[in-house]
Amino acid sequence: MTPKADTAVAANPVETAAGKTVTEKTAASAWRAHGAARRSTHVLRLRVSAALVAVTVLAVLLVPPLVQLDQQAVDLAAKLEPPSWAHPFGTDDVGRDLLLRCVYGLRVSLLVGVVAALTATVIGTAVGAAAGALGGWADRLVMRLVDTLSSVPHLLLGIFIVAMFRPGVWPVVISVALTHWLSTARIVRAEVLSLRSRPFIDAAVSGGASRWRVTVRHLLPGVLPQAGLAAVLMVPHAMWHESALSFLGLGLPTHTASLGTLIQGARGSLLAGQWWPTLFPGLFLIIPTLAVAGLAGVWRERINPRRRSELML
Numbered sequence: 001m002t003p004k005a006d007t008a009v010a011a012n013p014v015e016t017a018a019g020k021t022v023t024e025k026t027a028a029s030a031w032r033a034h035g036a037a038r039r040s041t042h043v044l045r046l047r048v049s050a051a052l053v054a055v056t057v058l059a060v061l062l063v064p065p066l067v068q069l070d071q072q073a074v075d076l077a078a079k080l081e082p083p084s085w086a087h088p089f090g091t092d093d094v095g096r097d098l099l100l101r102c103v104y105g106l107r108v109s110l111l112v113g114v115v116a117a118l119t120a121t122v123i124g125t126a127v128g129a130a131a132g133a134l135g136g137w138a139d140r141l142v143m144r145l146v147d148t149l150s151s152v153p154h155l156l157l158g159i160f161i162v163a164m165f166r167p168g169v170w171p172v173v174i175s176v177a178l179t180h181w182l183s184t185a186r187i188v189r190a191e192v193l194s195l196r197s198r199p200f201i202d203a204a205v206s207g208g209a210s211r212w213r214v215t216v217r218h219l220l221p222g223v224l225p226q227a228g229l230a231a232v233l234m235v236p237h238a239m240w241h242e243s244a245l246s247f248l249g250l251g252l253p254t255h256t257a258s259l260g261t262l263i264q265g266a267r268g269s270l271l272a273g274q275w276w277p278t279l280f281p282g283l284f285l286i287i288p289t290l291a292v293a294g295l296a297g298v299w300r301e302r303i304n305p306r307r308r309s310e311l312m313l
Contacts, residue, residue: 042298049294056288060107063100072096072255080274090276092262093269098277102284104257109285110235112169112242112258116176117234123177124184125220125227131185132192133215143189146182154179155244162250172251176238184230191223225303232296236289243285259285 075095083090089098131142149157158175165171195201195218204214239259245251246260254261259281266277 042301045294046298049291049298052287052291053295056106056110056291059103060110063103064107080269080277082274083276089280090274092266092277098262098280101257101262102259102280105259105262105281106284106288108169108252108256108258109239109242109260110288112172112176113235113237113239116173116180116238116242117231119173119177120181120234120238121184121227121231124181124230125188125223127181128185128188129192129215129220129223132189132196133211133219139189142185146185150182154241158241158245159248159250162245167251167253169252169256172242172245175245176241180234180238180241184227184234187226187230188223191226192219195219195222229296229299229303232292232299236292239285239289 073096075091078087078091078095079093081087081091081095087097087099089102092098092101127142127146131139157179161175161178162171165174201214201218204218209217242251242258243260243263246258247264249264252258252261254265262281263278263285266274266281269277
């Protein structure tokens with residue numbers, strides 16, 4: 001073999017190895033850039049969602065005591081005025097300021113959503129933990145009951161419950177709470193069954209711990225993150241449920257400001273071409289929902305190790 005051939009043969013592996021090294025570095029750089037972009041999107045979503053939730057809470061807490069105006073004050077001379085400096089969201093069909101009415105409506109809807117979500121989470125956590133801890137025929141009986149109730153549409157069951165009471169806030173809270181604990185019970189039961197197979201549970205049982213002690217000291221603390229996430233996700237769901245009942249005229253009284261009653265009362269104005277009485281209450285319902293969903297998504301990524309590891313790639 002000639003010296004030129006030897007040089008060519010020796011050069012090819014060097015070039016191939018160099019090319020492979022360059023390709024691997026390029027791929028690694030691209031993958032790190034992709035992971036950095038995902039992390040920046042994650043941080044942006046967290047900040048925007050937290051800011052929207054903070055603005056919502058501050059508006060609900062501060063606007064009513066700071067703004068010394070009666071949200072029920074009627075001014076027929078200013079009815080259905082479009083958005084302006086005097087009325088940023090316009091006025092409704094009897095001249096009431098829509099911005100103030102939307103804040104009061106959000107206050108009521110948020111109260112119903114939070115209380116109903118917490119109540120439903122407590123019920124679902126207790127039922128799911130009991131079913132998963134007891135097992136056997138008790139577990140099967142409880143889950144058949146959950147399946148039976150789940151077969152009935154939530155809204156239909158909620159209408160049946162609300163119809164037994166006079167219109168008001170607490171009948172709506174009871175209705176939403178009694179129809180939304182089923183999903184939490186399933187989640188908690190699945191988590192309890194997963195925890196029961198862990199070695200530390202076997203060690204506690206072998207050490208003589210009773211079923212009650214194992215449930216209270218080990219199983220319930222293990223399911224609290226999932227139950228908390230379910231409660232956060234249930235708040236916007238409960239708000240939408242309350243708005244649907246109020247829109248149908250079965251939830252809160254018509255004179256009580258809630259997002260559902262505001263949208264229900266603006267139907268005639270929308271048909272007449274006045275869009276603002278419907279648009280702004282709808283935005284007050286949609287934006288907090290998206291903000292809470294964004295925070296819940298971040299929480300889910302935090303408590304789910306697989307999701308978190310994928311995010312950090």
